[in-house]
Amino acid sequence: MQWDRARVLVTGGAGFLGSNLCLALAARGAKVAALDGFLFGGGANPANLEGSDVTLVREDIREVDLRTLCEGADVIFNLAAQTSHMGGQRDPLADIAVNAVAQVRLIQAAREAAPNAVVVHASTRQFYGRPIRLPVDETHPVAPPDANGVSKFAGEQYWMIEHRTAGRPVVSLRLTNCYGPRLRIRDARQTFLGIWIRCVLEGRPFEVWGGSQLRDMTYVDDVTDAFLRAASTPECYGHVYNLGGAPPASLTEIAEMTVAACPGASFTTREFPQDRAAIDIGSYHADDTAFRAATGWNAATPLAEGIARTLEWYRPRLAAYL
Numbered sequence: 001m002q003w004d005r006a007r008v009l010v011t012g013g014a015g016f017l018g019s020n021l022c023l024a025l026a027a028r029g030a031k032v033a034a035l036d037g038f039l040f041g042g043g044a045n046p047a048n049l050e051g052s053d054v055t056l057v058r059e060d061i062r063e064v065d066l067r068t069l070c071e072g073a074d075v076i077f078n079l080a081a082q083t084s085h086m087g088g089q090r091d092p093l094a095d096i097a098v099n100a101v102a103q104v105r106l107i108q109a110a111r112e113a114a115p116n117a118v119v120v121h122a123s124t125r126q127f128y129g130r131p132i133r134l135p136v137d138e139t140h141p142v143a144p145p146d147a148n149g150v151s152k153f154a155g156e157q158y159w160m161i162e163h164r165t166a167g168r169p170v171v172s173l174r175l176t177n178c179y180g181p182r183l184r185i186r187d188a189r190q191t192f193l194g195i196w197i198r199c200v201l202e203g204r205p206f207e208v209w210g211g212s213q214l215r216d217m218t219y220v221d222d223v224t225d226a227f228l229r230a231a232s233t234p235e236c237y238g239h240v241y242n243l244g245g246a247p248p249a250s251l252t253e254i255a256e257m258t259v260a261a262c263p264g265a266s267f268t269t270r271e272f273p274q275d276r277a278a279i280d281i282g283s284y285h286a287d288d289t290a291f292r293a294a295t296g297w298n299a300a301t302p303l304a305e306g307i308a309r310t311l312e313w314y315r316p317r318l319a320a321y322l
């Protein structure tokens, strides 16, 4: 892909992963439009795109004229989503409206206005549910533990149908826990690490729920790299891929790395809360051999280094993210 000539639409472009991707694309000379409705509780933050050449379209994907937005796009990175698991449980209809119904709207608009655009869809490991084997590859059974898992699976599958029936080049990346600059850190709505970072930088102890669960965290620069490679690798079109990250570490180990990166920081451990235990997936780590083989991608950032870099990034910017 010649990014300096590309016109790109990024849905969810003011959020955590979307904004990092927009900035990387703009740095490569692409003409980037970011669609974001700044949904309550999500990762959108005006500071995420401040000072960049990215055109922000502050509209809701459920209502905006998507045909006009898609017109002339060479690539669509599709990251807009209702991402809260508890939120999806509380209001499954709102969850479906963004993660499934709006996806069908976008598919129909893109069919008319950008029939040849490559689409890279942000999917999730969530719908595998509680793994029956580790590491989890793409043949692992799908058993969503919550409403959000159902809607995200539906959204992905509508896109894969579009590949099979209309021939659109589509790649879906099933992401694991991602972290790094521009993550929502105000509260615990966007991964446990967000609120840990806030507590550490405010000089307060953070809480680890459980502690033995394994996670393969992906640093955001590696996620961005994966999205760019997926779009640029025709061999990937028509496929879903798991994307892992650093070698699996327990939550306690991740907490220890966080503390080590910030002298004086500390944490306490408590039992996993009852209301979340019902939808918890336990330990997870991905087998992402297929994506690595297809693209040469590698989760290059060691976890301890990624955590330290993230803390340093937030330190002077904390106020804008609280």
Ligand SMILES: NC(=O)c1ccc[n+]([C@@H]2O[C@H](COP(=O)([O-])OP(=O)(O)OC[C@H]3O[C@@H](n4cnc5c(N)ncnc54)[C@H](O)[C@@H]3O)[C@@H](O)[C@H]2O)c1
Residues within 6 Å of the ligand: 011, 012, 013, 014, 015, 016, 017, 018, 035, 036, 037, 038, 039, 041, 042, 043, 044, 045, 059, 060, 061, 062, 078, 079, 080, 081, 082, 083, 098, 122, 123, 124, 125, 152, 174, 175, 176, 177, 178, 179, 190, 191
């Ligand atoms: N961050 C992770 O660890 C992770 C893990 C698995 C999957 N994903 C997927 O990656 C994508 C990006 O996630 P993220 O972590 O950057 O979350 P995020 O909340 O920071 O980004 C999602 C963005 O979508 C926007 N959005 C939501 N509903 C919208 C609507 N109706 N109209 C317009 N914009 C809307 C939000 O305002 C937000 O900025 C999502 O599709 C998510 O499911 C992320």
